[in-house]
Amino acid sequence: MSADLATLARMAQKLRRHSLETTAEAGSGHPTSCMSCAEIVSVLFFDEMRFDPKDPSGRDQDVFVLSKGHAAPILWAALKEAGAIDDDLMSLRRLGSPLEGHPTPTCPWVRVATGSLGQGVSAAAGMALGRRLDGSRGRVYALLGDGEAAEGAVWEAAQFASFNRLDNLCAVLDANRLGQSGPTMYQHDTAVYADRFRAFGWDVAVVDGHDVAALRAAFAKARATSGRPFAVVARTLKGKGVSFLENKEGWHGKTVKKGEELAKAVGELGDTGVTLSLEARRYEPAPARPGGEPVLDPDYRLGQEVATREAYGTALAKLARVCPDVVALDGDTKNSTFSERLKEAAPERFVEGYIAEQNMIGVALGLSTEGKIPFASTFACFLTRAYDFIRMASYSRPSHLVLCGSHAGVSIGEDGPSQMALEDLAMMRAIAGATVLYPSDAVSGERLVEQAARTAGIVYIRTSRPKTKVLYANEEYFPLGQSKTLRASAGDRATIVAAGVTVHEALAAHEALAKQGLAVRVIDLYSVKPIDAETLRKAASDTKAIVTVEDHSVCGGIGEAVAAVVAGFAPVTTLGIREMPRSGTPRELLAAHGIDAAAIAAAVRRALGR
Ligand SMILES: Cc1ncc(C[n+]2csc(CCOP(=O)(O)OP(=O)(O)O)c2C)c(N)n1
Structure with missing residues (x-):
């Protein structure tokens, strides 16, 4: 049963109070960024989204991605009020508490780490795509800031989502006019954002983001939209609800002082005594996913000349045949990385990321949260531009995320330095917990693809352009950590x-x-x-x-x-x-x-x- 509008509005005030109090206690954090989106979060968690507060990893329910990760305190507050967590909100930002400064999966309700702005919509699009692949009905909601919308990756994601007709995806833009050090580019000109989303193929509603009735209506419209994603552009005020914070510059990332200042702020919020008990709401179960073991059988002759990039593609196609969870993504280089071989074997599990590597990594991460084993490939040099996405993906602790960089080094030859990866090993070695693999022939290439599918976390496979002689017998194994x-x-x-x-x-x-x-x-x-x-x-x-x-x-x-x-x-x-x-x-x-x-x-x- 949904809450009435007055209760949703009061819940928003309560979420504001939690955000002020917990950040004041921690002595750091971003209360004003939470306060602008309090009604959005209240309506999403207590009215719009279908989820079971007792089952954070459950399929067949809606999920939420806080792309503006610095608003973590309001996420923790909403989860607590929803009965989804029982952590002490006052432990915010303390060592050992799952309620970190920015969301990480230390809290089981967080699927992807956020806080490097501009990444949440890509991950959400990957989740939405994964759900469609599985025939699961859960929707995906991503909340982002207006300052954040200056990131190009947001628009890579917007483009990807509409191109792929992800109508189970809804982005909410909290247009509160202010960024960190001053006003955002377009401030309260919500038409700019609405036009942009429309230009990228989304349906849009522009609303007063503090009007719970308008938000509810926009989300209903989003749910009823088919064939395209939906953006709710919400005009809001940063620090809303407290006179000395509301719409004021200079308060980003600042907390109010415990004592008199906090008491004054909380006093202005009025009645915050509301409680709501959420019942489990989920969709009918999606079809069971068939399993499959990643077992490959290389079939090469000693001395045969095969490039490791080609062996990668062959192995990937074989893998897709035995492992229904394997999905390949590529940044318009599938004929060079040979990931096109998977496309031939299982076209529905090939995702063309086009020339938008950051989004491709974000989408791959989102797919992994849906139980997929994503293999994302491009020239290794172009993965460098997605490094921040890779770094953040490591904090998301994905069950599987395989990256393949082809065309490693000067041995690519004539194309010259712009196409040569010379930094990728350094970059990938530095990622905590990552596995870095580098085959020298077709057999090791195929075996390392097999290993990658079995290995948890981020795995990087470096492949080469030139053909090289097969050195190993087909039966050879290549365990991790050996040589x-x-x-x-x-x-x-x-x-x-x-x-x-x-x-x-x-x-x-x-x-x-x-x-x-x-x-x-x-x-x-x-x-x-x-x-x-x-x-x-x-x-x-x-x-x-x-x-x-x-x-x-x-x-x-x-x-x-x-x-x-x-x-x-x-x-x-x-x-x-x-x-x-x-x-x-x-x-x-x-x-x-x-x-x-x-x-x-x-x-x-x-x-x-x-
Ligand atoms: C990629 C990136 N650049 C810079 C920052 C530092 N930063 C954190 S919040 C913020 C301002 C965000 O503004 P907006 O998206 O409008 O969110 P608001 O806090 O106003 O809701 C900045 C610059 C960051 N976290 N990520």
Whole structure:
């Protein structure tokens, strides 16, 4: 049963009171950003959304994404008032409390971490898409700020949602006129936002965001809209309800002082004694999802020439056949990354993200919260522009989120530096909890795709453009945190650690050095993170020198990863990209940057003083 309008309005005042009191207690936070959206949150949680307050992970119910994550206190207040959490609201921002400064899934009602503005609508679109794929009826609501709407990614998401006809998605824009350090671009000109959403293919209602009846009517209209997403543009006042805060500059991220100031603010809110008990409201159950084990069977011949990017696509298509939860996304590079092979195998599970990488990662994250195993691919260099989305995704602790970056390094050749990923290993290694994989041949490529589907959290797979020889038998396994020692003997004087294309250069260097009577060990570091510290340390104590070689910047890549684990055991020489690359053939570039077989052999001799 829905609450009456007067009760919803009083609940909004109560949510304001909680926001003021909890932030005052914490001594930090954003009460005025909560106060502008109090009616929006009240109407959503206590009238519009269907959910079971006892079941945060339940399917078949509506979900809420607080894109303007700094308004976390009002989310905690609404959840508490709804009976969905029993945490002490006064523990806001205290170490150990799930009620953090910005939402994270430490609170089970939070599906994606927010607080880096401009990301919530992408994640919400991914959730909406996942629901459609599953035939589940739950709707998705995302609340964003007007200042936040200056982020380009918001409009990437808007475009994606209408293109994909996500009519189960509703965005609410809390247009309170003020940002952090001053007024927002368009202040209270709500027509600008409405026009923008319409231009991006959404249906829109512009409302007074403090009028609960108008909000209820807008949400009803949104629910009744089919074929396109719906935006509620709500004109509001920051700090609404308290005379010395309302619509005033200089109060963003500031709390009122406990004592007299807080008492005055709370006094102005009037009656806040309302309580509401929410009954569980959910949709009829969606069809059960069929399961499937990610088991692959590579089918390659030793010595066959196959690019790892192609092996990725082949593996992905096979995976889609055995695993119904696997979904692929790509940023208009599917014919280069070979993710198009999944599209051929299971077209309904291929999501074209077009050239909007930030949104693609946000959508992939949203899909993962719906139980999907998303594989998102593009040229590795273009993932760098989505790094903030990747960073935030790690705080969302996704069950699965696989990213594949193809065209790694200078070995792409003629296209030149704009298309070469030279920073991706550094970037992905730095993500807490991420797994970083780097196949050198088609078999390891396929096996690492299999591993990625089984591995929780963010997994990065780095693939290469040139064809490389198959090195491994089809039966070979590639466990995380291990490596493959491809050449070893009791008389090894040095160890070469390589990955991807440089494994093949290292093997050629091994041969050349052997002809000169110098035995060297060769290690394929396919699991860059977690790293095989044991094998590396043994090699470092068995041999006199370690030479690492990578088609990546020497900063933050394999060399530094290896050096960190063998420090104190053996000296490390790192070969990698140190200078700005140019166009050229792959061969020329490997040589020019000192990472081909000849350069490796020379580095080994130097390291051994020969
Ligand atoms: C990407 C990003 N840039 C900057 C910030 C810092 N910041 C936090 S809140 C805020 C202002 C937000 O304004 P608006 O979206 O209008 O939200 P309001 O607080 O007014 O509701 C800023 C700049 C951030 N969190 N994320």
